[in-house]
Amino acid sequence: MIEHKNLKLRDIGEFGWINRVRSRVLQGRSGILAGIGDDSAWIKSQGSLLITCDLLIENVHFLKDIHPPRLLGRKALSVNLSDIAAMSGIPQYALVAIGFPQDTELEYADELMEGFLEVAVEHKVELIGGDTTASEKLCLSITVFGKPAHKKPVLRSGAKPGDDIWVTGTLGDASLGFELLKKSQTGELDLSDFHHSSLLVKHFDPDPRVEAGIMLGKIANSMIDLSDGLISDLGHILEESGKKTTVKAEVYLDKLPISKDFKEYFKGNPLDDENALSLVLTGGEDYELLFTAKQSSRSKILEFSRKLDLPISRVGRIKKGKKAEVILRDEKARKVKHPRLKFEHFPSQERQIT
Template sequence: MKVSTIGECGLIERIRSILPQPRDAVLGIGDDCAALRPAAGTDLLLTTDLLVEGVDFTLQTITPYRLGRKAMGVNLSDIAAMGGLPRAALAVLAMSPDGEIEFVDELYRGLHEEGVRFGVEIIGGDLSASSTLTIGVTLVGEVKTGRAVTRSGAKPGERIWVTGRLGAAAAGLAALKAGCRLRDDQVEIPFEVSESLREAARQAIERHLCPIPRIREGRALAEAGAASAMIDVSDGLALDLVRLCRESGVSATIKADRIPIDQAAAAVAQRFGHDPLAMALQGGEDFELLFTSSWEPADIAAIFPDVVTVTEVGEVQHAGQECRVERQDGSTVTLTGGYDHFGRR
């Protein structure tokens, strides 16, 4: 059934019926504003991200449900990067009136389910007609007063760390571009591959389609006071490290052989003729946390007792030079690249 058959009011009612009544909000969907009661002794964190069809995603490779999860996940990652606790979301959707209602159902189911995993309720939003499918989430989180971890606190001499492993999302994108598809949880590959490569491709695509926001890890770092600066790796380690350094007024050197390359990413990258290190450095959407710290490695490791790894990749340096990556032979390359929405492709 087309969206135009039930109209804007009908669609709002339908979305309201998909989403459970929020328990945390003073006021949810159905009024001029949503309302939330801030917890005492907290600062409010606010972030917003748009996903645009043909730019940030294509419906050829992602289901509406996964798209909903991703739209929520990328915003959750921004809250994680401040060390915050996410609380509530507004969702905006601009789409063709000829679009299917079932698409909207699945999208909001994904938004809702990803939110619920991290304690987030959808309490408002907006709908509009548009010839370009556009999904936006605004996320509100909180952090103890004055304890938000910004991008601007890195100091020369500190160590640079990254959570998890990098390159999987970019490898997943490469696999999708080569014609691989994820249907339910099965990967479809249009050519002969080994069972291990099939599994690697599945993992990489899953990672591209469904980022894992590092909320718990970000909060643990903020609560311990361990991170002097933090950013999520959304546009590639290279670009995001440059951003962090720019805001902190420092530079950095990272070591190529320390960068934690995802194994699935490496396998997929090699199969499709990409350089695994380049994917880890310049591929976007890993949504791991990149942070700096004056703490000793053993103390950092103690904050991450469970499945997520954390790796020391380099050192913060004084301003006055470019950020760079050092190869094993001692040669260095200036860090550039990463994803630019308006750059020439």
């Protein structure tokens, strides 16, 4: 290994860097006929394949000065594993395309890659190729392949009237964490005084629900990962599922799973605080699974929850409807208005493209 001290990525060059990554990747897994080091990777494939890709960009998805590179590398792979999980897939291979600023320290790049490879080992994913280039801002584009754990993967399009709506984990933590990080940058919040670290961890290092996705594959009628927020992602399920018979969703506000740290930060009932409620309903990047299943599957799902040691909460119901809409109900089943609900088909005039 080259001694790091003060070395920059440009000192070893693109090919030096590729060889460095290559030397860290375990080679020779069966199924890989040619990996890093050729124009294309070449893999054996049988049956069917799941494929997903995600782009993470500095200042849009992460703040480079605050996000530790190891955790950024972990996250870059995790968010893609989350997409494979949402199809009930077993992840297998990954490609990494990275645009590095010219003055990137070799140590920074190494740590980023170390984080990536940590998650790869945890989930038995092998790095088979990619691209490295210069870029003004750091950007990471990861492609992940997997195979369906069962005969068919779970699509967004299978939600049926009568289905329960479920979510794993808790909601809103990642987006609250990101808000707090931005506040720490402007000096509004001192992170060293901050005790709700689970909120930050959820943003820095989300845990893809791969095991849960595999277990739920035989039970879930439809599934998606929560990357854009509950209302938006539930909207995708309604749109995809409603092509023959239009379906709507009723969501019970008092059943939404909210973490202890989230509650403590808002000191009381987050549902009474407009900002808190917005984070829970529309905050992105939780990377939890949102799925629908028949009511007869309830006990099985709660059994999975215990086995996985992961909360899985029943938060609503799919119904026949005139249009693909999400209706919020309070603990007395009264309709609750929320500014984000006025959009049909979930366009994002008021949102940034993310």
